[in-house]
Amino acid sequence: MEITELMIRYGELSTKGKNKKAFIKILNRNVRKKLAGYQNLKITYNHDRMHVKLNGEDSEEVIKELKEVSGIQSFSPIIRVEKSIEKAKKAVVQLIRNNYRPGMTFKINTRRADHSFEYDTNEMNRLLGSAVEEAIEDIHVKMKNPTATLRVEVRTRGIFISVDTIQGMGGLPIGSSGKGMLMLSGGIDSPVAGYLSLRRGMEIEAVHFHSPPYTSPQALKKAKDLTAKLSRFAGEITFIDVPFTEIQEQIKKVVPEYYSMTVTRRMMLRLTDEIRRKRNGAAIVNGESLGQVASQTLESMQAINEVTSTPVLRPLISMDKMDIISIAEQIDTFELAVQPFEDCCTIFAPANPKTRPKLKKVQAFESALDVSGLITRALEGIKIEQISKKTNENKKMEKVFAELL
Numbered sequence: 001m002e003i004t005e006l007m008i009r010y011g012e013l014s015t016k017g018k019n020k021k022a023f024i025k026i027l028n029r030n031v032r033k034k035l036a037g038y039q040n041l042k043i044t045y046n047h048d049r050m051h052v053k054l055n056g057e058d059s060e061e062v063i064k065e066l067k068e069v070s071g072i073q074s075f076s077p078i079i080r081v082e083k084s085i086e087k088a089k090k091a092v093v094q095l096i097r098n099n100y101r102p103g104m105t106f107k108i109n110t111r112r113a114d115h116s117f118e119y120d121t122n123e124m125n126r127l128l129g130s131a132v133e134e135a136i137e138d139i140h141v142k143m144k145n146p147t148a149t150l151r152v153e154v155r156t157r158g159i160f161i162s163v164d165t166i167q168g169m170g171g172l173p174i175g176s177s178g179k180g181m182l183m184l185s186g187g188i189d190s191p192v193a194g195y196l197s198l199r200r201g202m203e204i205e206a207v208h209f210h211s212p213p214y215t216s217p218q219a220l221k222k223a224k225d226l227t228a229k230l231s232r233f234a235g236e237i238t239f240i241d242v243p244f245t246e247i248q249e250q251i252k253k254v255v256p257e258y259y260s261m262t263v264t265r266r267m268m269l270r271l272t273d274e275i276r277r278k279r280n281g282a283a284i285v286n287g288e289s290l291g292q293v294a295s296q297t298l299e300s301m302q303a304i305n306e307v308t309s310t311p312v313l314r315p316l317i318s319m320d321k322m323d324i325i326s327i328a329e330q331i332d333t334f335e336l337a338v339q340p341f342e343d344c345c346t347i348f349a350p351a352n353p354k355t356r357p358k359l360k361k362v363q364a365f366e367s368a369l370d371v372s373g374l375i376t377r378a379l380e381g382i383k384i385e386q387i388s389k390k391t392n393e394n395k396k397m398e399k400v401f402a403e404l405l
């Protein structure tokens with residue numbers, strides 16, 4: 001018994017009218033890129049489905065990869081077994097196991113093209129259904145709106161079984177919505193904001209500010225590791241490391257403490273926007289959520305946002321922290337994000353930042369800074385690197401070897 005192919009559904013893409021063709025092409029390119037390491041696969045597509053024939057490749061691995069491709073609504077593994085009820089039972093149980101969620105329900109939907117087979121459709125439904133209920137705890141047959149529907153087709157060449165409930169990432173294929181610069185800290189929120197932007201089809205580049213020696217190399221590494229986590233969805237992400245020490249020192253020197261946070265954020269936004277302009281991005285993405293901290297009140301956002309007219313996208317703006325955390329867990333960034341390496345903002349954070357900064361005051365305080373000089377020097381010091389899951393793993397291994405030697 002083996003999974004012979006995966007059938008992919010596009011979901012939202014199907015509603016894209018004229019653009020549909022272009023979107024599907026991008027998705028096809030992304031799927032091929034994601035699965036490039038599996039040489040035996042045969043991938044074909046048409047206007048409403050994509051088929052991945054496995055030709056002996058490991059189905060679980062391929063399924064895991066496909067779950068990380070934006071623009072896939074769902075997909076169904078198809079298993080072909082010999083025409084034997086015992087083999088069919090085994091296959092059905094395995095498929096349900098692969099898709100198992102606590103409390104789930106299912107039904108079996110058999111069709112029989114080969115009427116010479118010894119069981120009719122009702123008998124098949126009943127036999128296969130009880131096999132699943134016996135093998136797996138806490139699962140029940142439900143005729144109306146079950147969590148999973150298993151399709152079983154008895155044909156001359158064998159029995160074909162599929163299930164239609166493996167959820168994909170949803171969203172749109174990356175590359176279909178232009179490019180944005182993600183302001184990536186080492187925190188919980190910004191990687192989630194990055195993920196949600198990727199899921200809307202945006203290509204992202206990560207911009208990270210750090211202030212050595214006040215911030216440690218581990219803080220920088222943490223931001224890179226978070227980028228590597230996001231690269232599972234994006235293939236490869238450009239990571240832009242911006243030196244921020246001089247700016248923070250200057251702000252500390254000349255700006256009253258309760259306005260330093262607002263000015264710091266304005267400098268970050270200016271720099272990100274300048275980098276965006278040079279690299280042809282169309283938007284800026286950050287991890288702000290309304291009311292979460294002092295810099296995330298509407299008054300603060302207004303005072304900070306004043307430095308640019310570029311769209312600043314805030315995918316988390318209306319989300320509760322618990323919901324953000326649950327996505328962070330789902331995309332495996334949470335554990336990394338809570339590691340205690342202070343980033344540049346925490347270290348220079350004033351005790352009592354202004355929650356309702358006045359724009360006039362911000363501008364007045366800021367005029368004591370050489371804004372353009374600071375920006376030019378920071379831009380001269382940026383370091384750019386490509387981060388993918390693989391490069392990151394290789395680096396980890398290099399480190400292990402170096403320590404062994």
Ligand code: ATP
Nearest residue numbers: 183184185187188189190207208209286287288343
């Ligand atoms: P996060 O969990 O993303 O760090 P946060 O709740 O800690 O967010 P802030 O520290 O106020 O909130 O940061 C708000 C947003 O500003 C972040 O989500 C991120 O987009 C951006 N940001 C903050 N610090 C940095 C940094 N060092 N480099 C790049 N972007 C940053």
Ligand code: MG
Nearest residue numbers: 185186187345
């Ligand atoms: Mg933070």
